[in-house]
Structures are given as C-alpha cells and as structure tokens.
Amino acid sequence: MALTSAEKQARYRTRQRDKQDALEASHPDALERALLLEVERCDRGELSDQERIALAEKLADLAKDFLWRAHRLSKMAHKLRTGEDHPLQR
Numbered sequence: 001m002a003l004t005s006a007e008k009q010a011r012y013r014t015r016q017r018d019k020q021d022a023l024e025a026s027h028p029d030a031l032e033r034a035l036l037l038e039v040e041r042c043d044r045g046e047l048s049d050q051e052r053i054a055l056a057e058k059l060a061d062l063a064k065d066f067l068w069r070a071h072r073l074s075k076m077a078h079k080l081r082t083g084e085d086h087p088l089q090r
Contacts, residue, residue, distance in 0.1 A: 035059055
C-alpha cells in the first residue's frame with residue numbers, strides 16, 4: 001500500500017525532528033547542562049559511589065575535550081593573525 005502525501009510529510013518531519021534532537025543532545029553546551037544536573041543530584045546525595053565516580057570521569061573527559069578544542073582554536077587564531085609564511089612560524 002502506497003503512502004499518501006500527508007503520511008510522507010509526517011514521516012519526513014519526524015525524521016527531521018529526530019535528527020535535530022540528536023544534534024542538540026550532542027552539542028557540548030547540552031552535554032555540560034546535563035552533567036551539571038547530575039552534579040546537583042550528587043550534591044543532594046542521590047547518587048551511589050559508582051555513579052558518582054562515573055560522573056567524575058564524564059566531567060573530566062568533557063573538560064579534556066574543551067581544552068583540546070580551545071587549543072585548536074587558539075592555533076587557528078594564531079595562524080590567522082600571523083599568516084603561515086610568517087618568519088616565526090618556521
């Protein structure tokens with residue numbers, strides 16, 4: 001049985017919404033917000049020791065990723081400021 005035009009549009013919209021939700025969930029700011037909510041739960045004593053340690057690992061990984069991203073961006077900014085043929089770049 002063939003789908004009607006309205007059914008095709010509804011499926012398309014659902015797929016697009018799912019893609020957008022996945023992108024937002026993987027955004028660093030969204031990850032940070034989710035982890036900070038977990039930290040608040042930890043502060044209230046709602047996490048077990050294993051959950052607390054896993055959360056600490058996730059926070060450390062996110063911090064490392066932010067540091068690496070900042071380093072890459074800093075290098076790009078330096079290249080833009082000085083140019084690649086700059087004598088100090090050699």
